[in-house]
Amino acid sequence: MLHQLPKRRFQLPPPPTVTPTIPKPPLNPPFNHKTLVEPIKDYKQICDLLLSQTRSRSLPKGLQLHAQIIKSGIQSIPLVSHHLINFYSKTQFPLHSLQVFDETPHKSSTTWSSVISSLAQNELPFIALELFRRMLGEGLRADDHIYPSVTKSIAILGRIDAGKCVHGLVIKTGFNSDVFVGSSMVDMFAKCGEIRDARKVFDKMPERNVVSWSGMISGYVLLGEDEEALRLFKRVLVEDLDVNDFTFSSIVRVCGNATLLELGRQIHGLCFKTSFDSSSFVGTSLVSLYSRCGVIEGAYRVFNEISVKNLGLWNAMLIACAQHAQTNKAFALFEDMICVGMKPNFITFLCLLYACSHSGLVKKGRYYFELMKEYGIEPGHQHYASLIDLLGRAGKLQDAVSIIENMPIKPTESIWGALLTGCRIHGNTELASFVADKISELGNVGSGLLVLLSNAYAAAGRWEEAARARKMLRDQGIRKEAGLSWVEDGNKVHTFASGDRSHMRTKEIYEKLEELGEEMERAGYIADTSFVLKRVDGEEKNQTIRYHSERLAIAFGLITFPPERPIRIMKNLRVCGDCHTAIKFMSKCSGRVIIVRDNNRFHWFEDGKCTCGDYW
Structure with missing residues (x-):
């Protein structure tokens, strides 16, 4: 049993043999001893000043204070070390936090907690866990401040074996009833893919906070268990519990994954009422939602309304432009991103390569592939696959x-x-x-x-x-995925398979297809049966291709939606060449806008033309 683990048995693989180099922080303005105040002997005053520089993220002034601390000989005071470690953590110099820690002769539990937190928050999980192991080896007990940092590090590494050991320590030390430790355990198990363990911890918590609810919901989202995530979110609303931008971001992602546009709009309204719509994290999910549902103008609106944009939001808008064949807008967006000082990452270049790939822009694609190296990004297998x-x-x-x-x-x-x-x-x-x-x-x-x-x-x-x-x-026990198309009508999703006759309006759907087929033939449509990859005769090929799932979904939209409403169809597989041609004729003969999302991109059909330019 986890709670029977002996003390000090927490083990990890040996740390890397290479000692990390500690970068020298930039001094801007240059370091100047003359700008320092007279030596300060009251360490509490120094701590207050350090705390002030930490809040303002003022690196130059903080460095000057550190020099004053060394000069005054008060770095050995645990509280001063704690504030120095925290200062370097918040200014994103975690290895300097580690150096301060190593130079501190008297390490209190607060000192250990500060340095482990600094390393965990700055994406150095292995060193954080190694320090945690050292702390236990020295006979110190973890507390409600240290456990959340440790579980965060384990979640980054995906080390569920270490996670279960820590869970045992949490139970042994009596912190399993602590709301903050419990919430961090829920988040750790969920991110490691152990959703059942996460739910057990969650259900046993005597008190839950916004972190535990959000961690549980996001865990279900990560594993694709969207229905359970929605059920939990409904409980949050019914019980009038606190939510945060992380909660909304996760639940909006559910709507995007399932292309539930109407539900997504309702949740967008809740975000607006609670002022979380201005969050970059929520904005990223909303951009993805509207893009996945074929409402690119909604994605633009969300993007433009957020004043402080993070890299995730820029990347979400880039991929939205690429998927909707708005290639030039994607390139312009990238230029805007560089102009505002946002540094691209490997995902940014994947978006750009995708945009080039689906527009046939070989020269431009090669340019972006080479440009990656100028930003210090080495092309990975995903970039090579895109090229x-x-x-x-x-x-x-x-x-x-x-x-x-x-x-x-x-x-x-x-x-x-x-x-x-x-x-x-x-x-x-x-x-x-x-x-x-x-x-x-x-x-x-x-x-x-x-x-x-x-x-x-x-x-x-x-x-x-x-x-x-x-x-x-x-x-291998694997069946070829069946081609499905679905269309949302109000709060209901109508799903169709090829040749499907199970829908309650089947008779009207097939009558509409026959009527439309005659108009299409008069307009010049000729079926291309080369896309039927079965060994059947010509007439059977014609019948097979005529009733593909996307055509049934479009026919349903034609008999259901008002003329001014675009027909949005989602498909799990790539649309075949003949259906692509047929839908162009459908849009021309019916005078309707038809938007089809396949597993690659969006096709916007209007007046017999498609935005992809027949290149997809």
């Missing part, structure tokens, strides 16, 4: 092969998958066979890649190889 995808979609398959052969990292499943997609689009069966051999060398690969293999072989008429790829799926 290969860009070249593959543009038909530059040999260039893509050359990059794979010369890149400094080993090709991953996603990289080969990107090249295989290019082979599929451009019908290069010879290269596809080469890629298939490389994929088979990887051993067990994901179901998505096996489906790609099957489709590539089927498109080339190589039915035996396609059957072999499908058999590999069956042998």
